[in-house]
Amino acid sequence: MALDDLKTKDFAFVGTRPNRPDGLDKVTGRAKFGADAYAPGMLHGAILRSPHAHARILRIDTSKAEALKDVKAVVTRADFSDKVEFAPGLEGEFWNVLENVMAGDKALYDGHAVAAVAATSALAARDALKLIEVEYEILPHVTDVDKAMLADAPVIREGAADYSVPAGMHPNVVRMHESGHGDVAAGFAEADLVIEDHFTTEATHQGYIEPHACLATLGMDGKGELWCCTQGHWIVQKTCAALLGIETANLRVTASEIGGGFGGKTTVFIEPVALALSRKANKPVKLVMSRSEVFRATGPTASASMDIKIGMKKDGTLTAAEGIFRLQGGAFPGGPAEFTAMCAFAPYSLSNVRQVGYDVMTNRPKQAAYRAPGSPMAAFAVESVIDELCNQLGLDPIEVRLKNASREGTKASYGPRFQQIGLVQTLEAAKAHPHLSAPLKPGQGRGISCGFWFNHGGETSVSLALSEDGSAQVMVGTPDIGGSRASMALMAAEVLGIPYENIRVTIADTATLGYNDVSHGSRVTYASGLATIKAARHAVEKLCERAAKKWGIPVDAVKWENGCAVPSGPNAGDFDPLPLADITANMGQTGGPISGHFEATPEGAGVSFATHIVDAEVDPETGKTRVVRYTVIQDAGKAIHPTYVEGQYQGGAAQGIGWALNEEYIYGEDGRLQNSVFLDYRIPVASDLPMIDTVIVEVPNPGHPFGVRGVGETSICPPLAAIANAVSAAAGVRMRNLPMSPPRILSALKADG
Amino acid sequence: MVEVHLWSGLRALTGGLEVVEVEATDTGEMLRALTRAHPQLQAPIDAGVSVTINGRVIASGLTEPIPDGAEVYLMQRIRGG
Numbered sequence: 001m002a003l004d005d006l007k008t009k010d011f012a013f014v015g016t017r018p019n020r021p022d023g024l025d026k027v028t029g030r031a032k033f034g035a036d037a038y039a040p041g042m043l044h045g046a047i048l049r050s051p052h053a054h055a056r057i058l059r060i061d062t063s064k065a066e067a068l069k070d071v072k073a074v075v076t077r078a079d080f081s082d083k084v085e086f087a088p089g090l091e092g093e094f095w096n097v098l099e100n101v102m103a104g105d106k107a108l109y110d111g112h113a114v115a116a117v118a119a120t121s122a123l124a125a126r127d128a129l130k131l132i133e134v135e136y137e138i139l140p141h142v143t144d145v146d147k148a149m150l151a152d153a154p155v156i157r158e159g160a161a162d163y164s165v166p167a168g169m170h171p172n173v174v175r176m177h178e179s180g181h182g183d184v185a186a187g188f189a190e191a192d193l194v195i196e197d198h199f200t201t202e203a204t205h206q207g208y209i210e211p212h213a214c215l216a217t218l219g220m221d222g223k224g225e226l227w228c229c230t231q232g233h234w235i236v237q238k239t240c241a242a243l244l245g246i247e248t249a250n251l252r253v254t255a256s257e258i259g260g261g262f263g264g265k266t267t268v269f270i271e272p273v274a275l276a277l278s279r280k281a282n283k284p285v286k287l288v289m290s291r292s293e294v295f296r297a298t299g300p301t302a303s304a305s306m307d308i309k310i311g312m313k314k315d316g317t318l319t320a321a322e323g324i325f326r327l328q329g330g331a332f333p334g335g336p337a338e339f340t341a342m343c344a345f346a347p348y349s350l351s352n353v354r355q356v357g358y359d360v361m362t363n364r365p366k367q368a369a370y371r372a373p374g375s376p377m378a379a380f381a382v383e384s385v386i387d388e389l390c391n392q393l394g395l396d397p398i399e400v401r402l403k404n405a406s407r408e409g410t411k412a413s414y415g416p417r418f419q420q421i422g423l424v425q426t427l428e429a430a431k432a433h434p435h436l437s438a439p440l441k442p443g444q445g446r447g448i449s450c451g452f453w454f455n456h457g458g459e460t461s462v463s464l465a466l467s468e469d470g471s472a473q474v475m476v477g478t479p480d481i482g483g484s485r486a487s488m489a490l491m492a493a494e495v496l497g498i499p500y501e502n503i504r505v506t507i508a509d510t511a512t513l514g515y516n517d518v519s520h521g522s523r524v525t526y527a528s529g530l531a532t533i534k535a536a537r538h539a540v541e542k543l544c545e546r547a548a549k550k551w552g553i554p555v556d557a558v559k560w561e562n563g564c565a566v567p568s569g570p571n572a573g574d575f576d577p578l579p580l581a582d583i584t585a586n587m588g589q590t591g592g593p594i595s596g597h598f599e600a601t602p603e604g605a606g607v608s609f610a611t612h613i614v615d616a617e618v619d620p621e622t623g624k625t626r627v628v629r630y631t632v633i634q635d636a637g638k639a640i641h642p643t644y645v646e647g648q649y650q651g652g653a654a655q656g657i658g659w660a661l662n663e664e665y666i667y668g669e670d671g672r673l674q675n676s677v678f679l680d681y682r683i684p685v686a687s688d689l690p691m692i693d694t695v696i697v698e699v700p701n702p703g704h705p706f707g708v709r710g711v712g713e714t715s716i717c718p719p720l721a722a723i724a725n726a727v728s729a730a731a732g733v734r735m736r737n738l739p740m741s742p743p744r745i746l747s748a749l750k751a752d753g
Numbered sequence: 754m755v756e757v758h759l760w761s762g763l764r765a766l767t768g769g770l771e772v773v774e775v776e777a778t779d780t781g782e783m784l785r786a787l788t789r790a791h792p793q794l795q796a797p798i799d800a801g802v803s804v805t806i807n808g809r810v811i812a813s814g815l816t817e818p819i820p821d822g823a824e825v826y827l828m829q830r831i832r833g834g
Contacts, residue, residue: 091800163796164762177829178762263834338829354761369834415758415826416805456833457812521833603811703809713834 008638008700008707012562013493017643018500021485022257031257034213034229035288042215043072043118045277045287046125047270048132049297050107050114053141053363053671054154057107057114057134064131065117070124073281074132076115077102080276081245089162089175089333096332098243100366101272107136108156108331109363110672111296118277118285141363141671145328146305148172148362156331156361172361177338179414180322180354187320187352191311195388199381201720201738202664203303203328205295206370207655207683210259212298213288216274218244220282224251228271231261231479232518236268237510243272244279251275254509255479262481262655263369266518269298295676299368300665302327302335304377308344312389316400320352321345321413325378328360329367335359336367336374339454343717344378345413346452347423347609348404353413363671369520371652372453372713376659376720380738383449383721388734397448397725398436401611402427405450422635422699423450423609429695430611435631444617444628447725451612451717455605455710456521461514462531464492464539465595468588470581472496474535475508476528477516482712483644484524488532490640491706495536497563498580514599522710525640526605526701531598533705539596546590547578604703605710610634612653612718616726620749623742625661625727631693637701637709648711650692656719658684660727664739755783755819758826766793780804781815783825801830 025031062074080102086095103114115132119125140154147153148170155171164176188194214228224246230236233253241248258265274287289298305326311319323344329335337357345353357374390397405423412418430436430448440446463475474492478484485505493500517523540560547565548555557572558565564577587594615629632649639645662682666674675681700707720738727745728735733752737744754774764771768791775786783804788795804811805826811817812831819825 089800179760371834373834416824417808419808454831523833601814603814604809
C-alpha cells in the first residue's frame, strides 16, 4: 500500500553527508560503552562455564566459594524464576533463553553457564569460581548438523520438536519448513542441463569489537536498573523481568553506546545473571565477558549443509529449482532454516520451485541472529550452481540473471507477488560498471552473485520536542548501531526545515518512551525514520496552529515551507513567513511546549536485493586467497545519509569476505571449541581487504514516506557466493565448502589433479 | 471471501489443502477464521506467522485490512537479524 505522502525528490537535507553526531565522543574516548559504567559499592561478577559439550549436572557445591570474605553472592539456576515454562520449538523461547543463560539439569555445550559469583573485585570473583564444585555425568555429544540428524545421534532434548516435524525424524530436528510452487520434476524434465550439488558453510561469529557488558542493580523490592550494551533494551527489559520473576515496568534498562552487534546483541546472555547476583547481594553488580566467553557462549550464526538442484535451458531460462537446507543453531530451536529456504531462490522468477529447511539441534552455543540470518548461506549454494550452469552452457552470468530476475509482479519463490523491487536495476548497474569489463590478471577469477533479504518493521515509538531557541531534540528507542542518529536528524530536519546541526537525537531508556523493537531486521532507518518523520509532522501541525492563531486565520490556511509557517495561498492573507524559532520563542505563553509524537508498528519495510562483483586470486603453492577488487551494488530505496549506507555495504562485504575465506568455529573430537580468541579465529583486518567500491541504487519503497529500504543486512547476502565463484574461477575447481581456507584450497586443487 | 495461500508444509494440517477460503476483512479475523476452519493451524499460528497482502509483508499486525480480491499468503513469522 503506497503512502499518500510519498516524497522521493527535491530534498534539502536527505541525501547529504553531514558529520556524524557521535564522532567526537568516539574519537576522544568520551563515549560510554557497556563496561564504562560504575556505581558506588559495585561488585564484580564472573560466570562458571561447563568444560563439557554435553553433561548431566549431578551436583553443584558452592559452599567453599560462599565462605570467602570477598564473595557476596553465588547464583545457580535455582535463583531464577520457576514460572518460565518449557514449550516445543520457538513457543518456549523465554525458557530457551533461561536455559541458555544458566544451565538447568544439563550442560548443553562447551561454555554453557552453570553458576555465577559476585565479589568485591573481578579477580576475587574469578578465583571464587575455582572453588565451586560441579559433578558432571558426561554424555555423548554431537556438533555436526548432518551427524545430529543420524539415527544414532545423541538426543539433546526430547520433546523440543514442534508441530512441523514429521513423525520418524530424529528428535534433534526441531522445526521444518517446506514451501514452493509448480512441479519441479516436470521443470527438471524441460531443462537442457540439470546440476545437483552439495554445499556446506561453517558457523561464524558476528565478531563485534565490544564484548557483552552490563551493570545491574536489583533491590529486594523488585525494582531494578540495568545498563548494558544491546541492540534493543526493551527486549532486555521484557526478558530479564520474565527470567527473574519481576514486573517489567520495575526494571529500567538503559542502552550504552554499542561497539557492534550485527544481530548478536538482540537477546540476553549476562544481563539476567548480573541482576540475579545483584538481588542476592543487594548491591550493584558489573559483569563483563572476556573474548573467549563471547565466542564460547554467545550466538554465532548457524552452520549449514545444503543440497541444491537447478535446471536450465540452453538459452539460460531456469526451468526448476529445489533446495534442502539443514541448519544447526546450537542446543536450542531457532536455527533460521525457514529464512534460508525462503530467501534461497527469491532473486529468480521460477515456475517450479521447492525449498525445504530443517532446524537441527547440536551441542553448540545457542545461535543468534547475524545480518540476514540464514540468507547468505542459501545464496552461496544457489548462486554457485547458477554460476556452474552458466559456465557449462557458455552463458554470460549477468545476462542469465537478468533473464530470470524477479521483478514487480513476479511470483516469489516463497509465495506472493513482489511489489516494486530493484533487483534488475542492480544487475543493470553491474552490467554497466567498469569493474565487470576490467581485464583480469593470470591467476585471478571473477565472480558475481545476487542476494535477497526481507527487511522488517517492528514496534516503534518516537518523541520530538522543540526548544525555545528553535532547536529540536528527538528521542528514539532503537540503539544506534549504524549511524541512525544522523539519519534521524536528517529526516527531522527535512520536515521541520531547520539545520541538521540544530537537532540532537538521543536513545531514550525504557522508562522514557513506549516499547521499541530491537535494532534488527535493517529496520531502524525505515521504522524509526518513519516515526521520526511522523513525529516531526505532528510538531509542524502544532506550529501551524500557533501561526494561524497569531494571524487570526483558519489553520488549514497555513502551510509549512522551508522552516516557516506561511499562508497557504493568496486568499489566506498577506503575512510574512513566520520562522520556527519565532513561534517557539514564546510557545510557553501561546499554548505551552510544542512536541510531536508517533507510535506504530509500520508494516511496509520493503524487501531488498543486491548484486556483488568480486575479483580474487589464488596462490596454488600456499592456497592463500586474496580479494583484489570488490564492488557492491544494492537498492537502498532512498539513501538518507549516503556515507552510512556505503558503510553498511562495505561492512557486509568485509564480514562476508571473512565468512567466505577464513572464519569458522572449530570443534575438537571432545566437542570443545578450539579457537575462542581472535588469534585463532581469523576475521579480516584492513590489510586483508581491497577498497570496497559501492553503488547505491534507489528504487523507492512505497511503504516509507521518503522511500527508504533497510540496507544493513542485504549487503552480507551475496558475498559468500560471489567470492566462491571468483575463487572457483581462479582456482579452476568448484569450491563447495566454506571457509575457503588455504588447507581447503590446497585439498581441492589436489583432488582436481 | 479471502483465499489464503498456505506454505506447503501446512498441507498436512489442512487435509492436503494449500489454499483455504475464509470470511475475513482484516488479518486478525483471517487468522481466527483459519483456526476455526482448520483447528490444527493453531500451532503454526501460535508459533508466529506473517501475512502478505498483495505482496506487502505484514510481519505481525492483526488489524490490517484485506481488500476484496487481494492476494493473501500466510508465511512463517518474518524476523530481523
